Amino acid sequence: MGRRAAEESFDILQEIVDQESKFIFLAGLGGGTSTGVTPVLLSLIHGTAASCVVTMPFAFEGTRRQEIAEAGLKELRQYTEDITVINQEKLKPLLPSSEFADIEQIFDLLNYAILWKTMSQII
Numbered sequence: 001m002g003r004r005a006a007e008e009s010f011d012i013l014q015e016i017v018d019q020e021s022k023f024i025f026l027a028g029l030g031g032g033t034s035t036g037v038t039p040v041l042l043s044l045i046h047g048t049a050a051s052c053v054v055t056m057p058f059a060f061e062g063t064r065r066q067e068i069a070e071a072g073l074k075e076l077r078q079y080t081e082d083i084t085v086i087n088q089e090k091l092k093p094l095l096p097s098s099e100f101a102d103i104e105q106i107f108d109l110l111n112y113a114i115l116w117k118t119m120s121q122i123i
């Protein structure tokens with residue numbers, strides 16, 4: 001679905017990407033939208049510098065999501081070597097236990113951490 005939408009908007013996206021000289025993609029792999037759209041965008045930007053920071057799903061999200069994420073990552077690697085992979089499962093020991101936080105709170109926390117990490121790589 002995400003991929004189809006991006007492919008149908010090829011011309012608009014091309015116009016947008018042509019105005020930029022550097023790209024940083026933040027993508028949570030394992031679902032439909034980010035996993036589908038990110039490779040399409042990468043294919044549009046050709047030689048332009050692009051960094052990707054992607055997350056892999058938690059184990060509790062199930063094997064289907066893991067598989068989608070793995071396939072998505074493999075596809076991204078065809079376009080750029082500059083990919084930082086954040087394996088969310090490995091972050092689990094650092095996170096508040098699920099008794100105290102729900103998944104939305106945990107994602108919010110991770111989003112800040114990922115954003116800071118990404119920004120610190122740029123500045």
Ligand SMILES: Nc1nc2c(ncn2[C@@H]2O[C@H](COP(=O)(O)OP(=O)(O)OP(=O)(O)O)[C@@H](O)[C@H]2O)c(=O)[nH]1
Pocket residue numbers: 002027028029030031032033034035055056057058061065088107108110111114
């Ligand atoms: N760090 C972080 N990871 C997220 C967040 N939301 C989702 N994820 C991770 O990213 C994966 C994909 O997110 P989804 O929302 O399922 O996928 P999507 O790309 O939005 O596509 P849809 O299938 O259309 O929802 C999930 O399996 C989670 O592991 C978030 O806010 N923060």
Ligand SMILES: [Mg+2]
Pocket residue numbers: 031033
């Ligand atoms: Mg979603």
